[in-house]
Amino acid sequence: xxxxxxxxxxxxxxxxxxxxxxxxxxxxxxxxxxxxxxxxxxxxxxxxxxxxxxxxxxxxxxxxxxxxxxxxxxxxxxxxxxxxxxxxxxxxxxxxxxxxxxxxxxxxxxxxxxxxxxxxxxxxxxxxxxxxxxxxxxxxxxxxxxxxxxxxxxxxxxxxxxxxxxxxxxxxxxxxxxxxxxxxxxxxxxxxxxxxxxxxxxxxxxxxxxxxxxxxxxxxxxxxxxxxxxxxxxxxxxxxxxxxxxxxxxxxxxxxxxxxxxxxxxxxxxxx
Numbered sequence: 529x530x531x532x533x534x535x536x537x538x539x540x541x542x543x544x545x546x547x548x549x550x551x552x553x554x555x556x557x558x559x560x561x562x563x564x565x566x567x568x569x570x571x572x573x574x575x576x577x578x579x580x581x582x583x584x585x586x587x588x589x590x591x592x593x594x595x596x597x598x599x600x601x602x603x604x605x606x607x608x609x610x611x612x613x614x615x616x617x618x619x620x621x622x623x624x625x626x627x628x629x630x631x632x633x634x635x636x637x638x639x640x641x642x643x644x645x646x647x648x649x650x651x652x653x654x655x656x657x658x659x660x661x662x663x664x665x666x667x668x669x670x671x672x673x674x675x676x677x678x679x680x681x682x683x684x685x686x687x688x689x690x691x692x693x694x695x696x697x698x699x700x701x702x703x704x705x706x707x708x709x710x711x712x713x714x715x716x717x718x719x720x721x722x723x724x725x726x727x728x729x730x731x732x733x734x735x736x737x738x739x740x741x742x743x744x745x746x747x748x749x750x751x752x753x754x755x756x757x758x759x760x761x762x763x764x765x766x767x768x769x770x771x772x773x774x775x776x777x778x779x780x781x782x783x784x785x786x787x788x789x790x791x792x793x794x795x796x797x798x799x800x
């Protein structure tokens with residue numbers, strides 16, 4: 529009697545998931561090409577291309593800087609470089625999380641018709657957002673030059689934070705991509721959560737403004753991840769508590785993503 533079984537052992541599922549990551553990483557050139565193609569298609573026919581996003585970011589920073597600088601009674605020389613850096617970095621985080629929800633659904637045709645590691649699609653989303661971030665760095669440089677602000681050699685301390693961001697970005701895309709493929713209500717839910725997170729995270733306001741309540745900041749994972757990159761670029765050093773919290777939250781994210789990816793990897797094509 530022939531008996532067909534679809535279940536696999538946990539060890540084999542983990543091996544297949546690891547193989548997916550390794551093979552996907554080996555196709556990084558394809559992911560870079562697809563990410564760059566996404567940028568070209570998004571701005572096809574535009575004269576300035578992705579620099580329109582840079583211009584809109586610059587205009588928003590100028591408007592927010594004038595408004596909130598007056599509301600908070602902060603000198604523009606001290607506030608605008610902080611705001612420009614915070615806004616550009618937050619835009620990357622928010623965009624990666626938002627695009628991560630559609631990581632697999634936006635490539636449903638490819639996933640159903642081509643045998644390709646799912647990790648490639650996560651790489652594609654991260655590359656696309658890194659390219660946008662690279663365009664928006666122009667705003668940070670322009671503001672720093674205008675106000676003659678330079679972090680000096682401390683800026684090199686942002687490199688470990690950026691490496692952590694890269695790993696977390698890939699994990700977020702795999703996690704939210706799988707959940708978003710199964711439950712199509714995830715994108716609007718995540719959008720609402722990110723809107724709330726924007727206001728409770730020191731992006732348009734400084735951490736020092738919490739005064740005696742500043743001890744609450746490390747509880748916010750977005751603050752910790754933002755601060756490990758932002759602080760060095762402002763000529764400061766992120767403290768041990770912030771780094772510890774950032775690494776702790778990242779470890780939890782990676783552990784949950786790995787657990788989910790092992791179980792969901794083979795089901796994603798059927799959910800699409």
